[in-house]
Amino acid sequence: MQDASVHYDRVTDAWQAIMGDNLHFGYFESGEGDLERATKRLIDIMLEPCGLTRRSRVLDAGCGIGGPACYIHGKTGCEVIGISTSVRGIATAGEYALCKRCSGCVRFELADAQDNGLPDRSFDVVWVMESSHLMPDKHALFRESRRVLREGGTIVLCDIMLFGVMPFFRKVGHYLLNGSKYLRLLRTFGKAGLNSPGTYCNGLREAGFREITVRDITAETVRTLRCWRDNAKASGVVAPGRFSEKEAMEFMRACDILEDFFARGIFGYALISARL
Numbered sequence: 001m002q003d004a005s006v007h008y009d010r011v012t013d014a015w016q017a018i019m020g021d022n023l024h025f026g027y028f029e030s031g032e033g034d035l036e037r038a039t040k041r042l043i044d045i046m047l048e049p050c051g052l053t054r055r056s057r058v059l060d061a062g063c064g065i066g067g068p069a070c071y072i073h074g075k076t077g078c079e080v081i082g083i084s085t086s087v088r089g090i091a092t093a094g095e096y097a098l099c100k101r102c103s104g105c106v107r108f109e110l111a112d113a114q115d116n117g118l119p120d121r122s123f124d125v126v127w128v129m130e131s132s133h134l135m136p137d138k139h140a141l142f143r144e145s146r147r148v149l150r151e152g153g154t155i156v157l158c159d160i161m162l163f164g165v166m167p168f169f170r171k172v173g174h175y176l177l178n179g180s181k182y183l184r185l186l187r188t189f190g191k192a193g194l195n196s197p198g199t200y201c202n203g204l205r206e207a208g209f210r211e212i213t214v215r216d217i218t219a220e221t222v223r224t225l226r227c228w229r230d231n232a233k234a235s236g237v238v239a240p241g242r243f244s245e246k247e248a249m250e251f252m253r254a255c256d257i258l259e260d261f262f263a264r265g266i267f268g269y270a271l272i273s274a275r276l
């Protein structure tokens, strides 16, 4: 199975056509509305515990194609460094920042958030938006986040998480019954390591974070899957960088599976923040 960098290099252009500049779920206030607004709304909600000013520095760990980093800078005036392991993503993000005229305060680097090589205590906020599920070593992510944060700094994170905690034998049965669905999810969304909100909290606590808050926003985010499916249906045209009709179909089926897992309480979507 491809690692996250290879997977994202392959899907970045096609996903941009389906999801827009923000490669994350949307937050739909009343269960309806358009995807672009909802993805920005999720950024706004994540910004709430951050307390950013023009003088703040943010590390965007798993920055996609730069949508969130430029939006955060546009809203607060702060400096943002985005990192990702995808060469394609970093190149697109750099062009995007130029386009948005924020390349002076927003820059992007190829780096792994589990071992980022950035200086100690140099950021006020570490921003982990829908990228942690792609990082096999969450302890390393939290350790590195702690290292680069200044005293009093904040980590804020949102992602799909494992909500249905099952006893051992039920779990075995579940994976046997749903094996082909998990394989399809793996092919479409890449190799993911989903954890429960409790596991995230324990990891953060062990890394030295405190004031940990968790918010279940499954109900507000699940509509994203319908939007992605509709957009994939419309984008199933053979063009460079876009999905073929077959790939678009695969993507739509994967959205159906995720929607079903959300509805059955197996997966959910949560927002976590913590302070040093």
Ligand code: SAH
Binding pocket: 004, 005, 008, 021, 022, 023, 024, 061, 062, 063, 064, 065, 066, 067, 068, 083, 084, 085, 086, 089, 111, 112, 113, 114, 128, 129, 130, 131, 134, 135
């Ligand atoms: N946060 C962005 C992108 C989410 S997609 C947004 O909301 O738009 C997940 C991102 O995480 C991709 O850019 C992928 O390349 C990146 N990623 C995956 N594993 C990573 C790692 N170990 N270190 C840094 N970035 C990683």
